[in-house]
Amino acid sequence: MLERIRIVLIGTSHPGNIGGTARAMHNMGLSDLALVAPRCEPLTADTVSRASGADHIVHDARTVETLEQAVTDCTLVVGASARSRTLPWPMITPRALAERLPAELASSEARVALVFGREDSGLSNAELQRCHAHVNIPTNPDFSSLNLAAAVQVLAYECRLAWLEAPHADVPSETPADQALASHQELERYFEHLERTLVTIGFHDPATPKQLMARLRRFTLRARPERTELNILRGILTATEQQVERHD
Amino acid sequence: MLERIRIVLIGTSHPGNIGGTARAMHNMGLSDLALVAPRCEPLTADTVSRASGADHIVHDARTVETLEQAVTDCTLVVGASARSRTLPWPMITPRALAERLPAELASSEARVALVFGREDSGLSNAELQRCHAHVNIPTNPDFSSLNLAAAVQVLAYECRLAWLEAPHADVPSETPADQALASHQELERYFEHLERTLVTIGFHDPATPKQLMARLRRFTLRARPERTELNILRGILTATEQQVERHD
Numbered sequence: 001m002l003e004r005i006r007i008v009l010i011g012t013s014h015p016g017n018i019g020g021t022a023r024a025m026h027n028m029g030l031s032d033l034a035l036v037a038p039r040c041e042p043l044t045a046d047t048v049s050r051a052s053g054a055d056h057i058v059h060d061a062r063t064v065e066t067l068e069q070a071v072t073d074c075t076l077v078v079g080a081s082a083r084s085r086t087l088p089w090p091m092i093t094p095r096a097l098a099e100r101l102p103a104e105l106a107s108s109e110a111r112v113a114l115v116f117g118r119e120d121s122g123l124s125n126a127e128l129q130r131c132h133a134h135v136n137i138p139t140n141p142d143f144s145s146l147n148l149a150a151a152v153q154v155l156a157y158e159c160r161l162a163w164l165e166a167p168h169a170d171v172p173s174e175t176p177a178d179q180a181l182a183s184h185q186e187l188e189r190y191f192e193h194l195e196r197t198l199v200t201i202g203f204h205d206p207a208t209p210k211q212l213m214a215r216l217r218r219f220t221l222r223a224r225p226e227r228t229e230l231n232i233l234r235g236i237l238t239a240t241e242q243q244v245e246r247h248d
Numbered sequence: 249m250l251e252r253i254r255i256v257l258i259g260t261s262h263p264g265n266i267g268g269t270a271r272a273m274h275n276m277g278l279s280d281l282a283l284v285a286p287r288c289e290p291l292t293a294d295t296v297s298r299a300s301g302a303d304h305i306v307h308d309a310r311t312v313e314t315l316e317q318a319v320t321d322c323t324l325v326v327g328a329s330a331r332s333r334t335l336p337w338p339m340i341t342p343r344a345l346a347e348r349l350p351a352e353l354a355s356s357e358a359r360v361a362l363v364f365g366r367e368d369s370g371l372s373n374a375e376l377q378r379c380h381a382h383v384n385i386p387t388n389p390d391f392s393s394l395n396l397a398a399a400v401q402v403l404a405y406e407c408r409l410a411w412l413e414a415p416h417a418d419v420p421s422e423t424p425a426d427q428a429l430a431s432h433q434e435l436e437r438y439f440e441h442l443e444r445t446l447v448t449i450g451f452h453d454p455a456t457p458k459q460l461m462a463r464l465r466r467f468t469l470r471a472r473p474e475r476t477e478l479n480i481l482r483g484i485l486t487a488t489e490q491q492v493e494r495h496d
Binding site (some may be wrong): 150154160198222 | 259268271272300301302395406407409412449460463467468473479483
């Protein structure tokens, strides 16, 4: 189970935090690290020092340009966030997240991404809106910003506890094919198709969006669509487009 | 309750770890730090940098020569330890410790000390044997040594959760009106509208339904739609119908 949990760091500025993250991950038995557009050289003397013997995790990390690329195969994407900004999003606690993990990762194809933002500014709204849910580590409201590696430590610790407490640790079961959850990429393609169709039927004006797509994203991600369900929804969009095109 | 939990660091070598400990403590609402025979200057530029705004905790820390002096007023002393050495000692998990804290700290005179050892060699047997119990953070057996500040972070996080879950913690606020969930009746009207529209666009034939509506129901109900979300979805249906009617 733990090998299918990916830690994603976006726009990290300090190599020491990448090293500290690697140590926290290896301490808790996690190994899959992705770096999105790091704002520093990931592997420096500082990285190795803070990793304290876990720098192989940084060597093995995948470095990519966008969040999309880092989570394209993930069935659950959770962003670490102090609070939801413009639009409230499903918020869960680290413990509630951990309790969900054994079921989330029951299928051998399932992948969970835990996404952490920049040291100074966290995750952008666009990034937050690509997540199924946001996880908030409870903190002192007067001093709420955790060190990046410390935040990874807390969530990785919760992941390990969930794994230790799971009944049959490490025997992924096969999910029947028609119940497989849609991947991040399939969801994004659906959202593109949806937006196109809403423009076609005159419901949505991208020039004055009024958070329409964000609201539809939030609603849809909350439902955790299965692949077959997404196929139905895309079928509806295609039928709608054909109706409009036939007449225009 | 949190103000009566003391973090005790014994023989710390790296000022950065003292700073990281201060930040982790302040993040979680702890404030009482004691340093026993530190093996470094506690307050350096490294301390301030890693404390990231929480260095007042180090300024206010008491520095003493022995563990005895640091915990003399404490009613419960718990040592962080990878394992009991010569003599097996009561071992508890961080979570079990946290669950005990509200009762342990019910009296205003009660004090709990969480004791952390040296970066290289942990706590001595003599120190461990001065503790009521030992707390062990579950780790990867192949790489079990946590960074000192990371270990403090995990236990401080558990302390905060215990405090938040204790009976007198602040109650979460009410749900804003625009987040009210849709009623059963509103949902049923939506499903009627959806089915009508799907027939209109030629996607759905009620004579050979193939569980289409059941699948769309299951998907939608799983998301627990809010009233405002349902209004958006009905707006999309209406726009679709108008497109088709305009042309037929």
